[in-house]
Amino acid sequence: MAVSGFEGFEKRLELRFFDDDNNPMGLRLIDFESLDQVLNEVQCTVVSAVANRSFDAYVLSESSLFVYPTKIIIKTCGTTQLLKSIRPLIHLARNLGLTLRACRYSRGSFIFPNAQPFPYTSFKDEVVVVEESLPKSLCYRKASVITPSNNPSRSWHVFTASADVESDESVVVVEVCMTELDRVNALSFFRRKGDEKYNSDSAGKEMTRLSGIDMINANTFICDFAFDPCGYSMNGVDGDRYSTIHVTPEDGFSYASFECGLSLYDDGHNDISEVLSRAIDVFRPSDVSIATTYGGEDYNHEVTKRVERVLAKKLGLKCRSRHMDEFPGSGTVVYQSFTPRRK
Amino acid sequence: MGANVSSMHDVHSSMETNNSFVVEIDSRRQWRSLFDSMKGSNKLLVIDFTAAWCGPCKAMEPRVKEIASKYSEAVFARVDVDRLMDVAGTYRANTLPAFVFVKRGEEIDRVVGAKPDELVNKIEKYRV
Numbered sequence: 456m457a458v459s460g461f462e463g464f465e466k467r468l469e470l471r472f473f474d475d476d477n478n479p480m481g482l483r484l485i486d487f488e489s490l491d492q493v494l495n496e497v498q499c500t501v502v503s504a505v506a507n508r509s510f511d512a513y514v515l516s517e518s519s520l521f522v523y524p525t526k527i528i529i530k531t532c533g534t535t536q537l538l539k540s541i542r543p544l545i546h547l548a549r550n551l552g553l554t555l556r557a558c559r560y561s562r563g564s565f566i567f568p569n570a571q572p573f574p575y576t577s578f579k580d581e582v583v584v585v586e587e588s589l590p591k592s593l594c595y596r597k598a599s600v601i602t603p604s605n606n607p608s609r610s611w612h613v614f615t616a617s618a619d620v621e622s623d624e625s626v627v628v629v630e631v632c633m634t635e636l637d638r639v640n641a642l643s644f645f646r647r648k649g650d651e652k653y654n655s656d657s658a659g660k661e662m663t664r665l666s667g668i669d670m671i672n673a674n675t676f677i678c679d680f681a682f683d684p685c686g687y688s689m690n691g692v693d694g695d696r697y698s699t700i701h702v703t704p705e706d707g708f709s710y711a712s713f714e715c716g717l718s719l720y721d722d723g724h725n726d727i728s729e730v731l732s733r734a735i736d737v738f739r740p741s742d743v744s745i746a747t748t749y750g751g752e753d754y755n756h757e758v759t760k761r762v763e764r765v766l767a768k769k770l771g772l773k774c775r776s777r778h779m780d781e782f783p784g785s786g787t788v789v790y791q792s793f794t795p796r797r798k
Numbered sequence: 799m800g801a802n803v804s805s806m807h808d809v810h811s812s813m814e815t816n817n818s819f820v821v822e823i824d825s826r827r828q829w830r831s832l833f834d835s836m837k838g839s840n841k842l843l844v845i846d847f848t849a850a851w852c853g854p855c856k857a858m859e860p861r862v863k864e865i866a867s868k869y870s871e872a873v874f875a876r877v878d879v880d881r882l883m884d885v886a887g888t889y890r891a892n893t894l895p896a897f898v899f900v901k902r903g904e905e906i907d908r909v910v911g912a913k914p915d916e917l918v919n920k921i922e923k924y925r926v
Contacts, residue, residue: 480850483851485853501857503913504854504858505893511852654916657916
């Protein structure tokens with residue numbers, strides 16, 4: 456394990472707003488200069504972007520930003536100051552007549568926790584900062600740290616706050632964190648010697664193809680970007696569904712994340728367990744954790760078991776722990792850890 | 799800058815908005831006229847598909863203006879996909895921004911996404 460290196464583990468912020476029938480475009484009306492300013496505070500910048508009728512997707516220098524009419528998702532890695540975005544975003548939304556409905560802040564455990572700036576050195580401090588930034592109307596709040604018994608250094612941290620006691624979010628969010636990536640697979644995410652003729656966009660396209668990321672979901676339009684000398688990010692756009700992958704390939708602190716918003720009713724090729732299996736297969740990691748967030752009444756135990764079955768059967772990954780927690784107004788979180796079955 | 803506009807887009811000077819190197823297409827007739835007039839030449843036509851709902855398009859706009867002014871031998875035409883739905887449909891412009899490269903009436907390539915470096919690369923490749 457390296458003494459220090461780039462922190463792949465992301466901090467994730469999701470803000471949801473009440474619908475405004477007078478304003479169907481909602482948050483998408485926030486002008487780019489204002490968004491850019493917020494990102495500046497967080498210490499990141501837009502490197503690529505794409506949009507369709509449902510949402511805007513931005514690839515950032517340190518991960519991703521998704522803007523839907525009533526939902527914003529920002530995910531940033533490294534030593535970014537993600538929580539600084541909360542107040543300005545709420546303010547920009549209010550200018551458009553949009554009222555905050557719910558907030559979720561989550562992350563795994565940092566590989567290099569001592570390299571993080573305050574308040575990210577302790578989840579308790581992060582929670583204090585989030586709480587201070589939120590209006591009192593979000594009165595249903597909960598902070599939780601899920602610690603798997605088999606691997607206490609890989610905990611999952613969640614803070615939620617909601618104006619409603621029940622969540623009506625129908626999208627299921629799946630966040631996969633992978634470490635100890637297969638060294639050969641990780642090579643796809645290094646820029647090649649003599650490829651100066653490729654810019655970051657075409658190098659990104661090449662990485663998408665070489666790694667097989669384009670095969671995870673054939674319907675997805677991929678907006679990719681390659682970092683120099685290594686590293687990769689992509690946002691996937693498929694109707695109103697988003698997906699995103701970020702890779703830190705260096706040996707010693709290699710990391711890859713895969714996140715997507717899905718419906719429980721997708722089946723066949725796009726079934727959750729099939730998608731996850733294909734995504735994890737790109738990296739063949741030695742350590743995988745999956746955090747799945749179900750809104751409202753949607754928790755489906757069959758799905759949890761199916762994911763474990765498929766990963767065991769197709770990738771030889773054995774589920775070592777499974778925990779569940781419920782968050783008022785924000786749904787249920789299931790957290791699973793996997794490592795390869797011993798040969 | 800304004801003085802040179804009409805000489806760069808000699809066929810379309812009547813359609814120029816002041817100081818713009820990107821022709822804003824407002825009607826199907828205007829589109830047809832532009833498209834037909836370029837069929838006979840070897841000039842590169844870059845169709846810039848945008849929409850009111852597209853944040854990345856707005857983010858990219860200043861760079862597109864810069865690029866259009868630098869590569870003045872190419873013709874840049876901006877098409878709003880909601881205003882000219884059939885043109886957008888013909889070129890399957892659903893994910894935006896989409897820059898479609900057309901020569902002699904045929905699509906030869908495209909760049910999808912706010913990717914200025916990629917846009918410049920391809921213009922340099924196809925402009926001759």
